[in-house]
Amino acid sequence: MLLPQAKDIKLNGNVSNSKMGLGKSIKMYLTIFVATTCVYMVLYQYHMSRQPLATNEVIKHTDKSSSSASSFIASYLWSPMSSINATAMGQGEGQGQAQMQLHVSNATELSSSPSASIVESAMSFLSTVSLPLSLSSPSSSDAKTNITTTTTTTAAAAAVTTTTTATTTTPTTTTTEKLLRTTRTTSHAHNSMGSAGGVAHKTRSTFIAVSEPPPLYIxxxxxxxxxxxxxxxxLGYTLKHVLNLLWLVIEDANRTNPLVAHTLDRIGVPYEYLVAPMPxxxxLTKRAKPRGVSNRNRGLDYLRANATEGVLYFADDDNTYDINIFEQMRYTKKVSMWPVGLVTKTGVSSPIIRNGKLEGYYDGWIGGRKYPVDMAGFAVSVKFLxxxxxxxxxxxxxxxxxxxxxxxxxLDNAEIELLADECREILTWHTQTxxxxxxxxxxxxxYGNTNLAFIEKLLVRP
Known part of the structure; x- marks a missing residue:
């Protein structure tokens, strides 16, 4: 029989042992929780560090060669790059270079991430995108290219557009043919508008054609x-999302219009503004007039004289375009075609495709034509031209x-490339205004002393 004092000691020992067991259990569970959390964190970091876009499942597209995949991805990563031109235009050379350095520094930070392979492909193109050129000769003598600009006439009285020669350095890259041509002219259209127009930009945006991705001539x-x-x-702000593009705006007139030149300058897309009046x-004919023919033929003459590669496309200013069609057409080898919506009573003008082959054409008016297609439904390679x-x-x-x-x-039907998912999508529309x-x-x-006097100069009179 235990004494009362011995009983107390035994009870206290049991309580002490149970507390120690509980503490060990809590410590064990905490250890397991911390270890599990660490494992999950390591797995999460490993998952995040993996390249997010696999090369075999990034973007489903119809590039004509595997080498064009990087330029296709870069065109999406850097699709707002034309904003560099718009930003640098009207600023000093130093500000333009500062903007460029900012984009490069941001891209450099991205290159340290696991998706560096994609960023590097974009950066390889970034080094050759269109940028305002310096009129002063650089100190370096490596890879110098003389660039002669073309003379552009304007409708302004006393407006004189000078032809200048600029020298620039281009990075040495074996895969890209750096310069085809570029334009840089002083914009006098703003001055001719007087106080109503204001001087928003001093110089035009420039165009440097590079071979990756192939240039587009609109x-x-x-x-x-x-x-x-x-x-x-x-249309201009649609084209602003497209890389490596020169916009050939050709007016049916005897001289250029300063209002049009001002609008093109403000948009910031590299352009050439030409005139080609209808004969x-x-x-004078009372029958239907061949509108736009002299303009388009003038554009063809320009390309024969100034371009050696790329793709040409007739884009009317009253149409609507999905920018994906521009990325698809730029790899055209000879001639490519696709459907155009809102055309005639059929609602669409399109090639007829059966089992992947061009069988004929669907249009509301065939009219004995061999190619009953809409003007917005085909593109042509410059080399083929x-x-x-x-x-x-x-x-x-x-x-x-x-x-x-x-x-x-x-031109055989088998040579015509079928875009827009083999003509199963509509990416252009003949909307008309x-x-x-x-x-x-x-x-x-x-109203002579109000803002309406300024707006008055922007309106079209009879």
Whole structure:
């Protein structure tokens, strides 16, 4: 029989042992929790460090060669790169270079991440994108290229556009043919607008054609009308998302319009503004007029004289475009085609594809045409155009597309590349803008000293 004192000692020992067991259990569970958390953190870091986009499943596209994959991805990573031109334009050379250095530094930080392979492919193109050129000769003598700009006329009284020669250094890269040509001219269109226009930009954006990705030449006919500036603005800001592009804006007029030049400067897409009036014999006819033919043929002449590679496309300013079609068409080897929506009573103009082969054409008006397609539904390789020196668009209303494609013969249907998911998607639309009447004259006596006097100069009169 235990004494009361011995009983107390035994009970205290049991309590002490149970507390120690509980402490050990808590410590064990905490150890397991911490270890598990650390394992999860390591796995999470490993997962995050893996390249997020596998090369075999990044973006499903129809590049014509595996070597173009990096340029395709880069075109999406750096699609706003044309904003560099717009930012640097109107700023000093030092500010433009500072903007460029900022983009490069940001890209350098990205290159330290596990997705460096993608960023490096984008950076390889970044070194050759279009940037404003310095008019002073650099000190380095390596890889110097003389660039002669073209003379552009403007409608301003006393507006003189000078031809200058700039020298720039280009990085030495074996895979890219650095410079085809570039433009840099002083914009006098703003000065001719007086106080109403203001001087928003001093110099035009530049264009440097590089072979990766292949350059695009967008030929846009235009003419004076109330909707002209609105439609050019809409198309221009679509083209601003497309890399390595020169916009050939060709007006049906005897001289350039300072309002158009001001609009193109403000948008910031590298451009050439030319004129090509319709021949008088077609202006006087009472029948349907071949609108835009002289403009497009002028664009073809320009490309024969100034371009050696790339792809040309006729983009009317009253159409609507998905920018994906530009990325697809730029790899055209000869001729590529795709559907165009909102055309005639059928609602679409498209090649007919059966079992992956071009079988015919679907259009609301065939009219005996061999190629009953819309102007917005095909693109042509510049090299292929050079091989057809006599190819041009005929002055025959309704048969412009057919006549031009016929002039590219010999052209077999098997050589025509089918874009937009083998013509199963609509990426261009023939929307057309509602026609508006000319604006009424402003009451100068009543509104002459208001902002309406400024807006007055931007309106189209009868």
């Amino acid at each position: 030929i846009t006919p235009t003419y004076r009308r109330p909707e002209q500036l609105a439609e050019l603005t809409r 008088e014999q077609y202006k 050079h091989e057809r020196p006599h190819a041009k668009m005929p002055f025959k209303p309704g048969y412009e597309e057919d006549g031009f494609l016929r002039s590219l013969s010999p 509602k026609k508006n009447p000319a604006a009424l004259a402003l009451n100068v006596t009543r």
